[in-house]
Amino acid sequence: MIRMMKNGSALRKAVLLLATAGLACLMCLALHAQEKETPPAGGPPKPFTIPAHETYTLPNGLKVTLVPYGNIPKATLVLAIRAGNINEPSQIRGIADITGELLKEGTASLSARELAEAAANMGSSLGVQVDEDETTLDMDVLSEDAPAAVKLLADVIEHPKLPESELPRLKATMLRRIAVAKTQPGLLAEARFRKILYGDHPYGEILPAEDDVNRMTIEDARKFYAANFGAGRAHLYVAGKFHSAEMKKGIAAAFASWPRGSAVVENIPKPKAEHVLQTIDRPGAPQSTIYLGLPVPNATDPNTVPLVVMNALLGGSFGSRITTNIREQKGYTYSPFSQISRRYHDAYWAEVADVTTAHTGDSLKEIFAEIHRLQNAPPSAEELRGIQNYLSGLFLIQNSTRNALIGQLRFVDFQGLPEDYLKTYVQKINAVTPVEVQKLAAQYIKPEKMSIVVVGDSAKIAEQLVPYSSGVAAK
């Protein structure tokens, strides 16, 4: 839930260059027009298949996937449990995050410090992430320590201490992070966008209320743990260099006594798709943060892969249309992007951009113009081919590290997609036609159904936003 930036971490990408395709510069090319060389095309593609992996289920319902991969002497372990913000009672939003933090505070036999040192002695730390749908524990250990890491993970998840003594400190930390998050324009915009789409559904609250945090007791965390953690809701992934037979034996022994727990109760939202414009005033802001979008079909829909292609062409890649327009042609912004944001059987499309205050209205105009252009005419076969090649190549990169591989397999398992999803992904990418892209944009990316959030200097942008205000259909 609390995805606010850890102080400093994201800033290191400060000089990251996001660039995009644009129009050729005619003046400078005229000189050499005749003598221009064509880039060498390269050889035929090398064959690629997803690395072999094995999945099985323990008697208590724990699913296990093993992926031997690579030559670096490390193993990555990820234990994903279907216990997230979606399972929180309404008066204590954030209890999943606090419970996640409490998992690191020791077990029946290890203090927090001993736990941290045990992980460090394996070349890792114990990571705990909580999102809308899941709590994820992860370790990334030296290969020789993989069996010990399995035992440690099992101890943490089966016998957490959840100590009351640490709760005040963890609550104070959470309140501090919420306060910091509320000063970040990107998070403010996203939080408001989510609220508009999902209302009181847990997906609509990415920042818990301070009152909820203050209200939490250790009993709440223990109840949350008891109600939502169990082997039947968990999937353990191991990728990297490890001894398979030894690993299987170790996993069976370490996790055998973990109770199955209760079944997952689904709570799929019905997000709102209507035109709304909301602004959040940030006096004096040199940029406006734009977050606009609408619900789209979720990962189980047959159009999922074609939508990925449409998004990459429209705004989701360096060379996409929106990025080319508002960055490389107009210079309004540095790092605009569009995305398909997913949760369990839920998804929305969004374009996000921090734009120069004076060009807030211009930026919206260009974003909608690009959407309309795609709705009104299919892309050229060449433009689409470029995007398909990009996504096909990206798929190789997305399967080239231990973590990335686990991420791919998790996506399929979590969303309950057919087993051949990854096998047929590239084929499906390349089967999309120009007319299909146009139709998808027309059918799903409807400006008149979009929620628009702008965080910026109201005094300077109010007038620019008039054409997009609620009640006026976005043009």
Add this chain to the structure above:
Amino acid sequence: MKSRFGVRGVLAMALGAGLLVGAPSPIAAAEDDGFHVPVEYYKLPNGLRVTLSPDHNSPTICLAVYYRIGFRIEPRDRTGFAHLFEHMMFQGSRNLGKMEFIKLVQQNGGVLNGSTRFDFTNYFEILPANKLETALWAEADRMSGLAVTEENLKNQQGVVGNEVKVNVLNRPYGGFPWLDMPQYANTNWYNAHNFYGDLKDIESAKLDEVQSFFKTYYAPNNASLVVVGDFEPAQARQWIAKYFGGIKAEDVPPIPDLTEPKQEHEKRATKMDPLAKKPALAIAYHMPERNTPEYYAMGLLSELLLDGDDSLLHQELVQKKGFTGNVSGGINLLGTPWNYSGPMLFIANLVYDSSTPPDTILQSIDGVMDSLRTKPVDQKTLDRMLVKGRSAIYDTIGSAGGFGLADLLASFALFDDNPARVNSIIQDYEKVTPALIQKTAQEYLRPENRTILLLQPQQAQSAAAAPAKQ
């Protein structure tokens, strides 16, 4: 997965590790897991440094080109120029018009990026393995010459201006401490100016300055090229000779004097931040000179102090005192302990509540630092630092489609003329002793060698008020 801290502060290179002969031989880390990175290194007649490292696990390649021009040594009246120039390298070369380079990479299934750092500017692509020749051709094309216009420059001045706004001016803690701290802690202009650049300087840049900057620094004899991934070195050598062999070497000016005077007194500064609601604190120590035994020990000290929940500062400031939820930092916040060459800072930083006086936090930090100065760490602790260090190196080598390894190789080639050092890092680590750790803490983790930067929330009149130095 990665430690929650952005930087896994690790080790550094230690050519000088010979001074440590006679140290008791450490233990656990001495495990020989047989892991070895293949490294082929040579130079073209024009001086281009080439490093090849095949790895056939994934059908992808990473091509990286590093130029020995970082933001440290950009022109004095043109702060931010090295970075602005980096953007111009995507605007057009002899055979590729504006943005055609990016289109070429993307349409061949790849991703790319460029970045500007203290001592280099880099450009890299990760592509399906069969596209290596295409990528080499394209990088050679832009090493051969720029073809950019006033219009391109104006466009990128707008883009970079927005980059500074989104990363610094319109966000709380913008530039804290990665951009701010060098300006407070250093005294030599080369290390102490605003590397992102004043907006005014960025807007004043001229096209002829772009061209002359290119001619001065973007020469093959000032560059390091690396190929990592699924390729055949013999074939790669042919292509590299074919595409880069004809590019002329240039007279590159010597690196100016970058040295920092020894700091004799603690410095303290306050930065007001109108966008922040919670105060923050950063503390920076000047690093030992690169490649000395102490430098290497500082790498392990960074592991001990900052990396992971077992680290001393986490245990003290988070776990025990509850001042903050997270202590960040490390050596070289804009990179890694390996990819720079010059004076550097070791920085720790945290956000806390106004109810806590900063001096209370500093007292706690002093307690941790004092303990390291007054007695040597025990062998068990040193062993743990070594395991963490080894693990972190493997993570770097295995990261991001080969780019982590390419970054190590390119930097070692550019700064040390020896990319094979990637294979001796772990052994070099193992030469550090508890006594050296203590000696290094005494010399470098002392109050006189540090700068404290306090960030204070300021009632905002306007979010645009530029954070001011005090």
